[in-house]
Amino acid sequence: MIKLDLQSRTPIYEQLKHKICELAAIGQLRPNDQLPSVRNFARDLGINPNTVQKAYQELEREGIIYSVTGKGSFLSSELDLDAQLHQKYLQRIAQATALAKQCGIREQVVVDTVRKVYEEESQL
Amino acid sequence: MIKLDLQSRTPIYEQLKHKICELAAIGQLRPNDQLPSVRNFARDLGINPNTVQKAYQELEREGIIYSVTGKGSFLSSELDLDAQLHQKYLQRIAQATALAKQCGIREQVVVDTVRKVYEEESQL
DNA sequence: TGAACTGTATTATATAGATTAGTACAATTA
């Protein structure tokens, strides 16, 4: 179900974090749903359990999921989730926009770039 | 004049590349202006000449500057420069936007985020 | 209770990228 690019320059645990956020954002994962266990997920994805654990740990620090020893890891409740996901991705937009602004690119050009991305076909 | 954060997680040569692009974009550096020599720049910034060289090499591959052995490194001519700078930073915007879109964030929310950045005080 | 599962922690190792250090060479300039 989840595909990782093991050759990519972006770390595996970052890719995994993003995939989970994506599934949460589109509703494929719902609040309080249980995620695969660290060991099973690692086996299914063909990676090391420590790498899954690192992704889970960071997602927990960010309020996206919560983990309980002996029980498992679960998506956060709705209230936390929406806020965290939005904040997470809009921060990146803001950072990239700040760079463009610093370099003298006009607001309308940036807005047009955003619009263009939303006009494109969804490649999910 | 140029300040680098040697403790940052973003590589020094990336920071240096961005600073040079920034100076070019705001007109502080003009087409065909000569940049500091690899060795002088490294000494002034308190970093290794190889790090400056790496930044210069990548900027040359990207068409932002050009270098001539024995003479020095110079900002590209105007035609190349605008196109390269725009492409460079708008690509980042597009990538960040694609992530937000993938995660179900609405177009208007992204556009509002961009607008907000442009409304803020300039911190140059 | 005990087996099988959960998350968590720790240590060690391997690898890649970033950075520094030092040296060397070719082209330009004065």
Added chain:
DNA sequence: TAATTGTACTAATCTATATAATACAGTTCA
């Protein structure tokens, strides 16, 4: 010629990433 320029190369160090292997604590359920 002397001093500068960009360029190339090797080596050493450091950090982040990823894997491997093991161990421990809490939960679940037969």
